[in-house]
Ligand SMILES: Nc1ncnc2c1ncn2[C@@H]1O[C@H](COP(=O)(O)OP(=O)(O)OP(=O)(O)O)[C@@H](O)[C@H]1O
């Protein structure tokens with residue numbers, strides 16, 4: 459497939475640029491890519507990074523899923539039900555721009571410093587991104603579609619099932635694509651303290667020990683995590699959104 | 706079987722009411738056919754919505770005896786782009802709770818009748834305009850309606866495709882004994898398909914004239930003297946209405 463080749467080619471160019479910068483900079487803070495890649499493969503092969511990779515992946519994934527399964531139904535309802543939208547939109551308007559990261563102390567007080575707090579913070583931030591997009595998507599569905607459902611004698615639930623949800627799915631997927639980037643960034647933030655597992659910890663720990671190769675290995679793994687989530691999403695999109703490719 | 710008694714409709718704009726239809730009265734016999742024609746924006750779609758029960762009249766009444774099953778084709782078809790052709794056609798039955806087998810059989814049958822064999826898995830966006838019209842017709846027919854409401858189902862088609870589909874509608878009306886109500890802006894279509902033609906005035910729409918056109922109902926009507934005569938007469942009536950209007 460042409461797209462795969464393009465992505466490989468882009469990766470190659472980035473590696474070359476990295477190599478050139480490393481050679482020019484001659485700094486410990488930027489090791490050469492092949493050193494880092496060797497280190498990464500070594501650590502993956504001997505299994506010393508697998509636990510951290512697994513735990514970070516599950517934190518990110520669970521956070522996103524938690525957000526998805528709460529934000530989508532709520533967003534659809536707020537978008538589709540005028541009265542509900544009217545009542546709840548002002549709250550969203552006020553709460554959305556708040557930098558939710560600042561709620562971390564509160565979350566830790568409520569849920570402790572364990573995994574759940576980390577997942578919860580990721581979910582909270584991604585929640586709003588998905589909520590707002592879903593609401594707008596559900597609000598802007600052409601009324602022709604509702605008339606058509608009415609002529610077929612559909613119930614409210616059937617209208618959600620056959621029109622409101624499927625019409626909003628493409629925008630929801632776009633929101634999720636943005637959310638993956640956010641989730642990985644927040645993941646790093648929540649793993650950078652009060653934990654001894656996860657890629658974020660690996661990065662901070664290596665940095666503290668001035669182990670720059672280890673630091674970059676952590677970064678590579680984190681990037682790979684985000685990238686895998688993108689690929690997964692692409693897969694899902696091709697499966698459930700075939701109609702958007704038909705013009 | 707369908708009786709419209711001095712029906713009126715107004716849309717509220719703030720405190721003012723914007724009249725769209727005034728004092729509309731006519732009737733359509735069981736198994737009859739009726740064409741509604743009038744200048745753009747005169748309220749044809751609104752009238753069809755009243756007849757199909759999607760809107761309630763703000764004055765007068767609409768009586769349909771015997772509570773017949775109805776099928777409706779909306780202007781711009783109202784097909785769901787996220788559903789395949791087969792899913793679109795079967796939706797009415799799915800909504801009624803028909804089992805999978807029955808839906809499947811009915812869809813196959815309609816694909817065959819409408820000349821859409823092999824397109825069941827396509828999305829509407831992949832079809833030509835004429836094929837989309839046939840899908841819309843198939844979807845309306847899937848529930849075995851006794852009365853069929855159509856809003857400009859054949860606009861935006863080339864002349865020959867249009868005639869072929871007019872023949873198809875004629876066939877549906879005649880062979881399945883379905884009462885048909887057709888909104889159109891084409892004089893020829895109204896004369897070919899409407900045993901009774903309701904001519905509406907400019908906005909707010911009133912009944913300008915009811916033309917009896919009892920010879921409609923066979924394919925060869927297009928080649929007869931009388932057909933041309935009726936077209937000419939209808940054109941004259943409409944001409945008068947358009948003359949009073951700037952461009
Ligand atoms: N939901 C609505 N709310 C307010 N006004 C409406 C609504 N629907 C239709 N109208 C108004 O009613 C008038 C008639 O519209 P309608 O769509 O019935 O005309 P039409 O004869 O079908 O036009 P066309 O030939 O372009 O399809 C228009 O002026 C339109 O602005």
Ligand SMILES: [Mg+2]
Nearest residue numbers: 749750751780
């Ligand atoms: Mg119309």
